[in-house]
Amino acid sequence: MDIIRAVNLVREFDGFRAVDEISFQVEKGEIFGLLGPNGAGKTTTIRMLTGVLKPTRGRAYIGNHDIQESPIRAKQMMGIVPEMANAYIDLSAMNNLLLMGELYGVGRDQRKRKAETLLKDFQLYDRRDDKVKTFSKGMKQRVILGMALMNDADILFLDEPTGGLDVESTRLIRYIIRQYNQSGTTIFLTTHNIEEANMLCDRTAIMNYGRIVAVDRPEKLKNTIQSTSSVEIAFHKAVNEDDLHFEGVSSMEKAGDKYRLFCKQVEKILPKLVRYAEETDNEILSLRTLGPSLEDVFVKLTEENPA
């Protein structure tokens, strides 16, 4: 059963089409990722789905509610983490959460309990009465996520939830996202972090120039470009890169002290690499075969679908 449905959504800004006829559904209980480079139209899409922006054309449904026709009922089902940090910096962490509770109609006692629980979960309880302007970026983002969770929403919309955060805050936020998803909350997140989409999402839509170019499970998306399998190898001594362009290697990348050789048939490249190491009196420090990554899929699809 779908809980979010976009039907031919279009959004234009002064003649520029930021979102171009996109349609998709998100199933109840899944983590759905909208992946794309900066300017792909992800934030505009999430703003239309959450009723912040009106679509130029098309419809968006949250549950059974058309976001344009029943915005209050639709918004009551959501919790939102917008792209920009936007807690009230002159309010305390506790008052930011309580304000959201009031705006979602959560009862007085319940919102106090919920705010305390969230502040404890997010390791902010000791700073609950401090103004948010004294917080680090990671702490602010935790407050913002807490604000989105105050109403026990059916759907959480997260626009770049971990963008620019330190490792600790990123891990905590991803953990919370998984926890809420396991308890039944549907998650809709936008990200340009491919690894994040790969780690978190049940399904991912790849967006570029306002259009959705693919929607599927991350592993299925990877399978669509099996031709880009690769071997990653590190040698003890430096090598001449030209020597590694064996027959069957379509391209090569150097990443730090490692080389990544792209090919169609990995099994034919491996013996050649071993033989090369022996002949040049070198030693292989590490060797692993890799399937296509979501990044490969992303690069391939965005290159194939220019504006």
Next chain:
Amino acid sequence: MSFFDQLKRSAAIAKKDLRIYYFRGPVIIQGLLIPAFLFLSFSFRRDVALDFLLSGLVGMALFFAVSAITPVIAPWETRMKTFERLISCPISLWAILLGDIMASMLFGLFITLFILVASVIILGAQIITLPLLAGIMAGSFCFSAFGTLISAPPADKPSDIMLISTLIKFPLIFISGVFAPLYEMGAARFLSYISPLTYYTDLVRHAMIGEAAFPPATNVLALAGFAVVLYSAAVAWHRKNLDKRF
């Protein structure tokens, strides 16, 4: 979602505004000082009765107090990206703006009460009447809606809106019979009828010195009418510009 639920959410917005924008030293001082300085400037060496000028001061105080902050809330929150947060919540635009107006009204009532008590002490007379109280309520809503209307252009620089606000507010002071009785204003008197401050000042003057151009009920009704028109215009204009804020 009932109307009453939306009103409760307006109250949450008002509480937030009071915490963030209003009860701060500089804002309170501004609410009292600007009218006080204007009052002193125009009363200095003029042969005008103290109670006449004091009634003008009460009128200005409410006008300045409630229209000081409302114009900057929307641009400030647009800039801080908190406006997007509010719009994404299950609260209607009219209720958000009503919350801003409620906060402003409470602040205006606080300032007005302060000056009224001072006036009672200075004049030594009972001036607080039922029409005056009704007028203070209607006037504070009206002036606050006026400030909210000024904030409707989709700017994210509070200074831009403050400039517009100042350009509109100061001329209004001079056409509203604050410093001179309406009958002394000649042809400009007709211009004063388009200013809601005229009716509020007239009402205060009636309560303080018993002289007025209009009956109290007319003044209260005029203020209520202005309040409805200005609030409706503010909601409509904010709605029209909403997309441009993001």
